[in-house]
Amino acid sequence: MGQLRSMKRYSAIAIAREAFRRNSGWERAWRSPDPGRAYDVVIVGAGGHGLATAYYLGRNHGIRNVAIVEKGWLGGGNTGRNTTIIRSNYLQDASAAIYEKARALYETLSQDLNYNVMFSPRGVAMLAQTHHEVRGYQRTAQANAIQGVETEFIGPERVKELCPIINIDGPRYPVLGALWQPRGGTARHDAVAWGYARAASAMGMDIIENCEVTAINQSRGAVTGVETSRGPIDCRKLGIVVAGHSGILSGMAGFRLPIESVALQALVSEPVKPCMDIVVMANTVHGYMSQSDKGEMVIGGGADGFNNYSQRGSFHHVEETVRALVETFPIISRLKMLRQWAGIVDMTGDRSPIISKTPLDNCYINCGWGTGGFKAIPGSGWAMAELIAKGEPGRLAAPFSLDRFREGRFIDESVAAGVAH
Numbered sequence: 001m002g003q004l005r006s007m008k009r010y011s012a013i014a015i016a017r018e019a020f021r022r023n024s025g026w027e028r029a030w031r032s033p034d035p036g037r038a039y040d041v042v043i044v045g046a047g048g049h050g051l052a053t054a055y056y057l058g059r060n061h062g063i064r065n066v067a068i069v070e071k072g073w074l075g076g077g078n079t080g081r082n083t084t085i086i087r088s089n090y091l092q093d094a095s096a097a098i099y100e101k102a103r104a105l106y107e108t109l110s111q112d113l114n115y116n117v118m119f120s121p122r123g124v125a126m127l128a129q130t131h132h133e134v135r136g137y138q139r140t141a142q143a144n145a146i147q148g149v150e151t152e153f154i155g156p157e158r159v160k161e162l163c164p165i166i167n168i169d170g171p172r173y174p175v176l177g178a179l180w181q182p183r184g185g186t187a188r189h190d191a192v193a194w195g196y197a198r199a200a201s202a203m204g205m206d207i208i209e210n211c212e213v214t215a216i217n218q219s220r221g222a223v224t225g226v227e228t229s230r231g232p233i234d235c236r237k238l239g240i241v242v243a244g245h246s247g248i249l250s251g252m253a254g255f256r257l258p259i260e261s262v263a264l265q266a267l268v269s270e271p272v273k274p275c276m277d278i279v280v281m282a283n284t285v286h287g288y289m290s291q292s293d294k295g296e297m298v299i300g301g302g303a304d305g306f307n308n309y310s311q312r313g314s315f316h317h318v319e320e321t322v323r324a325l326v327e328t329f330p331i332i333s334r335l336k337m338l339r340q341w342a343g344i345v346d347m348t349g350d351r352s353p354i355i356s357k358t359p360l361d362n363c364y365i366n367c368g369w370g371t372g373g374f375k376a377i378p379g380s381g382w383a384m385a386e387l388i389a390k391g392e393p394g395r396l397a398a399p400f401s402l403d404r405f406r407e408g409r410f411i412d413e414s415v416a417a418g419v420a421h
């Protein structure tokens with residue numbers, strides 16, 4: 001375990017102090033140690049979910065002899081590639097509970113981590129553009145009212161008021177209303193990973209980048225450690241939190257997962273003056289959009305229709321997504337698109353995640369967040385830390401066990417999560 005050290009707090013006073021010192025006193029946000037020989041807990045994957053798991057292991061359960069092992073760079077997976085939509089307007093009780101826990105934690109995450117994650121609860125509107133969607137979202141609004149999640153179904157005039165650049169009279173798909181979550185929004189994706197990393201490192205945890213797990217060592221049905229590109233590491237407990245690579249890691253551990261890995265794409269336009277201060281998702285035409293602080297229109301597209309591990313975009317998705325959105329947002333027909341990219345997302349059949357024990361005694365897995373796990377990072381880390389610390393799932397994680405696929409207890413969120421975000 002790395003040395004426990006006191007972290008210098010970021011504050012207005014610190015900024016003033018450093019201004020007089022030519023900014024010479026800032027320290028590295030997290031240490032970069034060599035791997036130790038053994039830890040109480042090893043977490044594979046330094047994305048948002050892995051880092052949040054480590055942070056809550058320390059904060060909520062006092063377990064700090066922890067290593068987070070990352071094959072690339074911290075936050076370089078889906079966490080640094082997503083379109084940052086945060087919402088909790090899911091249909092099923094189990095989903096609403098964990099996504100709302102996450103959304104609530106986002107409200108104070110900057111203060112908790114002493115790191116500005118730029119949470120912006122600007123509001124999220126999921127457009128209803130068919131009568132079927134109107135009925136579906138009215139039902140979700142009812143469910144959310146019972147679950148204690150603040151949403152409402154709003155009419156087209158209110159949608160236009162909230163987002164003047166929307167064309168509500170589209171020729172194919174007019175806007176008939178929307179499911180509106182006023183405290184949904186966005187956060188800065190890198191900052192979420194960096195904030196958790198800094199806080200975990202300050203608790204003495206080792207974040208080991210450029211260190212790929214290549215094998216999982218076992219004895220008598222339990223994990224004893226991992227082989228990595230930087231040598232073996234022993235552990236008492238192992239957490240696998242690698243999103244699109246979950247099938248590969250479970251293969252190393254000797255069990256199979258009901259997961260498919262596919263590339264999911266996004267793109268951004270050239271920056272323009274502020275013109276949209278909410279997030280809008282148009283699930284019928286399949287596209288969604290928000291405006292970044294830099295002014296770029298951040299546009300989410302679809303997932304590839306075939307399994308793959310390529311983190312590149314493909315042109316036909318850009319064309320399809322922009323073509324679909326132009327009808328609802330005519331102004332984007334004049335914008336140049338600047339960049340496109342992809343991440344490898346881990347899709348389950350019921351479009352709900354897995355936070356679970358595994359066939360190996362002391363090995364736990366967190367995956368299956370598919371196209372929508374950024375919003376869940378704090379809640380998922382909270383629930384996964386509890387599972388690892390206690391060896392049994394708590395209230396939030398229990399419904400998301402692997403057993404549900406054998407027992408037919410699906411948590412069907414294909415309506416809430418079927419579109420990418």
Ligand SMILES: Cc1cc2nc3c(=O)[nH]c(=O)nc-3n(C[C@H](O)[C@H](O)[C@H](O)COP(=O)(O)OP(=O)(O)OC[C@H]3O[C@@H](n4cnc5c(N)ncnc54)[C@H](O)[C@@H]3O)c2cc1C
Nearest residue numbers: 045047048049071077078079083085213343373374375421
């Ligand atoms: C284009 C796109 C848009 C999205 N938009 C949204 C959105 O708007 N809102 C939302 O809520 N979600 C969104 N998502 C989904 C979201 O990004 C993911 O669900 C979430 O980031 C998953 O986080 P993670 O920490 O589990 O995975 P990751 O961030 O992918 O982290 C997993 C890490 O494991 C590492 N790893 C893999 N194999 C190994 C190994 N053998 N050894 C060591 N390390 C390993 C990887 O390098 C990676 O860094 C989007 C995803 C994409 C791709």
